[in-house]
Amino acid sequence: MAVDEGVAPAAKTDEEGTIHRLKPNAVGLLGVVFMAVATAAPITAMTGNVPFMVSAGNGIGAPASYLVAMVVLAIFSVGFTSMAKHITSTGAFYGFISYGLGRTAGLASGLLATFAYVVFEPALIGIFSTFATTTLKDQTGLQVPWWSFAVLMLAINAAGTWFGVSVAEKLLVVLLATEVTVLAAMALSVAFHGGGPHGFTFAPVDPVNAFKGTSAGLGLFFAFWSWVGFESTAMYGEESRDPKRIIPKATMISVLGVGVFYVFVSWMAILGNGETEAVRAASSANPLAMFFNPTERYVGHWAVDVMQWLMITGSLACGMAFHNCAARYLYALGREGVLPSLRRTIGRTHARHGSPHIAGLVQTAVSAVLIGAFWIAGKDPYTGTYVLLAILGTMAILVVQAVCSFAVLAYFRSHHPESRHWFRTFTAPLAGGIAMLAVVVLLVSHMGAAAGPESGSLVLKATPWLVALIAAAGVGCAQYLKRRAPERYALLGRTVLEETKER
Numbered sequence: 001m002a003v004d005e006g007v008a009p010a011a012k013t014d015e016e017g018t019i020h021r022l023k024p025n026a027v028g029l030l031g032v033v034f035m036a037v038a039t040a041a042p043i044t045a046m047t048g049n050v051p052f053m054v055s056a057g058n059g060i061g062a063p064a065s066y067l068v069a070m071v072v073l074a075i076f077s078v079g080f081t082s083m084a085k086h087i088t089s090t091g092a093f094y095g096f097i098s099y100g101l102g103r104t105a106g107l108a109s110g111l112l113a114t115f116a117y118v119v120f121e122p123a124l125i126g127i128f129s130t131f132a133t134t135t136l137k138d139q140t141g142l143q144v145p146w147w148s149f150a151v152l153m154l155a156i157n158a159a160g161t162w163f164g165v166s167v168a169e170k171l172l173v174v175l176l177a178t179e180v181t182v183l184a185a186m187a188l189s190v191a192f193h194g195g196g197p198h199g200f201t202f203a204p205v206d207p208v209n210a211f212k213g214t215s216a217g218l219g220l221f222f223a224f225w226s227w228v229g230f231e232s233t234a235m236y237g238e239e240s241r242d243p244k245r246i247i248p249k250a251t252m253i254s255v256l257g258v259g260v261f262y263v264f265v266s267w268m269a270i271l272g273n274g275e276t277e278a279v280r281a282a283s284s285a286n287p288l289a290m291f292f293n294p295t296e297r298y299v300g301h302w303a304v305d306v307m308q309w310l311m312i313t314g315s316l317a318c319g320m321a322f323h324n325c326a327a328r329y330l331y332a333l334g335r336e337g338v339l340p341s342l343r344r345t346i347g348r349t350h351a352r353h354g355s356p357h358i359a360g361l362v363q364t365a366v367s368a369v370l371i372g373a374f375w376i377a378g379k380d381p382y383t384g385t386y387v388l389l390a391i392l393g394t395m396a397i398l399v400v401q402a403v404c405s406f407a408v409l410a411y412f413r414s415h416h417p418e419s420r421h422w423f424r425t426f427t428a429p430l431a432g433g434i435a436m437l438a439v440v441v442l443l444v445s446h447m448g449a450a451a452g453p454e455s456g457s458l459v460l461k462a463t464p465w466l467v468a469l470i471a472a473a474g475v476g477c478a479q480y481l482k483r484r485a486p487e488r489y490a491l492l493g494r495t496v497l498e499e500t501k502e503r
Contacts, residue, residue, distance in 0.1 A: 031173075032236050032250040033257075038172045039229025039325065040258050041318030042265075043179040043311055044127065049222045050266045051287035056449065057219025060275045061209030063267040065223035068210045070259030072435045073227055076401065077255050079408035079429030081248035084234050086416065088243040092234035093400050094332055098493020099415065100407025104482070106493040108474030109400045110333055115470050116396035117326035118363060119389045120228070121157065122370040124319030125150050126385030131315055135308045146381045150371050153316060154364055157323035161360030175317035179310045180261070182303060186291065187268035189298035196271040196294065203275070204267045218449050221442040225394055226262060229321065230254045231401065235328045269294060326363045331356035336491045338477065379454075387451055388459045391443070396467050398440045405433030 053062040083096050093113045098106025129146035136142045160171060190196055203209060213219060233250040270278040272294025281290040295303045334346035346359040374385045408429035412420045419425065444464060448455040481489035 028241050029246045029250055032233050032246055033253050034173050034176055035236060035321055035324065036230050036233045036250060036254040037258055038176050038317045038321035039232050040227055040254075041124075041179075041314050042176075042258065042261060043183055043307070043314035044124075044318055045226035045262065046183060046265055046269070047288055047291050047307075047311055048127070049226050050269065051282040051290045053219040053222045054270070054279055054282035054290065055287065056214055057222060058210055058213030058216045059219075059279060060204045060270055061206070061212055061216070062219060062223075063204040063263050063270065064207050064210035065219045066226070066259060066262040066266060067205060067207060068220065069223040069227065070255065070263070072432070072439075073224075073230065073255045073259070074252070075428050076405060076432030076436065077231075077251050078424050079405055079432060080231065080234070081251050082419075082421075082424045082429075083408050083411060084247045084251065085244050086411075086419075088247070092231065092329075092332075093404050094329065095493045096234070096404055096411070097400075097407040100409075100411035101403070103489060103492035104475055104478040105403065105407070107338070107478040108471045109403050110329065110493065111470050111474040111477075112396045112467065113400045114326065114329040114333060115467075116393040116400070117322055117329055118366055119370065119393040119396075120322040121319050121326060121363065122367045122374075123386045123389035123393060124315055124322060125153050125367065125371055126374070126381040126389070128153050128312060128315040128319055130380075130382040130386070131308070131312045135312060139305060139308065147371075147375060150381070153319055154368055154371075156316065157320050157367075158360055158364040160320050161324055161327045161356065161363075172317050172321060175313045179314040179317070182295075182307050182310050183261075183265050185299050185303060186272070186295040186307075187265045190268040190272040190294055193298055196268075197274045197277075198271075200271065201275065204270050205263060215446065215449060217442045218446045221439065221446055221450065223262075224398070224439045224442075225390070227255070227258065228394055228397060229318075229325065230258065232321070232325045235325060235332075272298060323360065323363055323367075327356045327360040330359035330362060334359060336488075336493075338481070338488065338492070340488075383453050384457075388454055388457055388463075391447060391450055391460065392463045392466065395440065395443055395463055396470065398436055398443065399467060399471070402433050402436035402440065405429040405436060409433075 050062055053065060054060065058065055080096075083100070087095055087099060094106055094110030097109040129149040132149040133144055133146045136144055194200065210216065210220060210223075231251070233247050233254060236247075269291055272278075273281055273290060277293075278290055281287070281293060286292075291307070292304045295307055330346045331349070334342035334348075346356070346362055348358050349356055370389070371385065374381075374388075377384075379385055379388070406429070408425060412425040443450070447460055447463065451457065451460050454460055478489065478492065481492070
């Protein structure tokens with residue numbers, strides 16, 4: 001079933017009720033790019049991941065890890081964007097895989113993707129609360145309980161989704177621009193000062209060094225982790241102007257733009273300290289010194305203070321972007337009536353704002369429950385909530401990305417043989433899918449190291465089983481619908497914009 005492009009957000013389409021749609025033409029190319037880049041949270045990826053990669057991963061080869069990851073993700077994106085030119089759906093992976101590998105694989109992947117984005121928001125709430133409490137204590141002496149910041153972020157995210165993507169876009173543009181500016185200021189200052197105390201060296205960006213160090217696999221995994229969410233461009237297709245053109249462009253801009261930025265900033269951070277000194281700073285009791293030291297030396301102490309505040313706003317932007325992603329996946333599943341009651345609840349859009357407002361409130365409630373559960377369990381908001389839920393969500397989304405690559409192969413063979421291309425629709429998605437599976441293996445084999453003090457956690461040990469359980473539930477549900485409610489099974493992953501001409 002498709003939704004007509006010219007119909008209002010609440011167009012009645014069948015006798016069971018109303019299939020709602022999101023507000024069209026609400027966001028342009030830059031808006032989609034900002035929404036996607038916000039999920040990557042550049043300042044959180046840099047200050048949170050790079051010190052760990054340098055101290056326990058591939059050492060000074062961390063920037064080279066980002067270079068390798070950028071190439072792999074760009075190859076993956078070639079097939080992903082080829083499919084986006086034919087299918088425009090808020091369900092993104094859910095719709096793509098449904099058309100490529102069938103409705104059963106589509107529903108299983110849709111549930112996995114939804115699950116991933118659902119747990120990413122409370123993960124980011126954990127790190128946001130940590131940054132906020134630490135910064136306030138350091139700079140003002142105030143001690144505020146972390147859960148108060150968690151409540152604040154829940155409220156901001158809920159409001160942002162309620163009033164539509166254009167409102168969230170405006171806020172994210174401001175937050176993202178400021179965090180990128182301060183990181184760029186540090187990196188450019190190091191470059192203009194001749195590359196730091198020991199001058200320029202290209203060893204950190206030598207691809208060979210991405211596979212060296214204490215644990216190269218761990219370093220590479222953290223590099224891929226830093227991009228999680230870039231694929232969210234596709235889920236804004238229904239709300240964007242000219243989605244067939246915008247979504248492919250936004251995806252490649254997100255992958256390559258973020259990649260170049262990550263490589264340059266991490267490279268300059270290492271040079272700004274000096275290679276040996278960078279490893280020492282990253283391994284110290286305050287690993288953020290790896291970024292704070294060159295920032296203070298080459299920009300000024302004021303920039304360090306600003307960077308601390310922008311770590312708060314950056315994690316807020318990331319959490320808000322993931323909240324929007326989760327709400328749209330819940331909405332996409334709901335409007336197709338996997339369960340009839342869902343169409344009347346999370347499958348509805350706001351009459352005025354055209355937003356998935358009920359799905360957004362449901363996501364807020366789920367996040368609040370997860371945050372509350374981790375708080376009751378006595379988990380630290382960073383080492384417990386953020387790390388454990390981020391690893392769980394990352395595993396789920398990487399599996400879906402791999403499956404999507406193989407869906408591209410099948411889709412162009414069965415639906416558009418006239419558009420098949422040896423690289424865009426065969427070699428690139430095949431290589432991308434295999435590479436994504438390799439990253440999943442990296443994650444599984446290095447979960448304990450990535451979790452740090454939570455390496456013995458029951459949540460961590462259950463992570464692969466939870467991912468498998470969600471996928472199995474999707475397969476089971478799809479097979480049940482196929483046998484007992486074929487009319488509902490036929491709708492799975494099929495609600496797309498009419499202009500795509502897909503059935």
